[in-house]
Amino acid sequence: MSRSTEFRATSTHPVDAVFAAMVDRQILADRLAVMGGPGAGILEYEKVGDGAKYRVKHGIDAQHLPGVVKTVVGNEGIQIERDETWTRAGDGYDGTVGVALPGLPARASGAMRLSPTPGGSELVVRVEVSVNVPIIGGKIEETVGREIVRLLEMETDYTLSRL
Template sequence: MARSIDYRSTSEHPADEVYATMVDPDYLQARLETLGGPGARLEEHTADVHGARYRLRHGLDPEDLPPAVQKVLTGELVIERSESWTRTGEGHYDGQVTVRIPGTPASAAGWMRLADLNGSEAGASEFVVHADVTVKVPLIGGKIETTVAESVTRLLASETAFTLDYLR
């Protein structure tokens, strides 16, 4: 059974500005250098005002994982993360994300939305992510899914803080 991740953040910047930053290769490289772990890099990248597609490589030190997870996910861990974005209207972008950890039974997939907020918060935007984490390991898969989901939520919060700082 998959574990769901629901993440939401707001920014005082309009969605078009946040989008332009989030898909900029220099920004992505800087974010990976800060938060991507060992061997992190931008593998592929295309972007314009209408949409973007990129693939990121994150590295994980197994010693940073809980002992129960270390037993299943051994050796150097690489996370392959693919994201695609489409501009669906003024100040509105929809995205898809997939995550693979080669050599493991763990994966994640979901959707993203970046949109201007209406009303009194004109100029502000909201970023929303929903993803399902799946770990196909009998008996302890659910525990690992919970751990991975919590780690992904922390990573999203760190990436959001990095983005907001980068926008200043």
């Protein structure tokens, strides 16, 4: 079983400026320090041609987890590892994202597109969340999907505030 989630954000900034801020190592490190949770940081980072590839870690303290998620993880917090790869594609950028929760029966993966618009740029992220837990897996997928959108909203706001 899996669940799809989509996130969209627009900006008045041009696509190249938004992309540069999104993959800037210092902005990424600062963003993780502000909102990444316990143990957050950059695990790997590489500029690749006109793109970038990186792996980051987020931490979520158990007190901030929804009850349905706590039924699986208990009173321990969770660690999330996220891989992103971005490449130049025409007049914008295409990306892939993979999310792993080490030790948990959950994962997410998806595609991202940063495109120019007449007034600036638009970021679209589509993610498929899969939780392999009988009976309550669908509820956890729904909760994780909402949390992904909330996290992407905060990250996007933070990154755009740095432009």
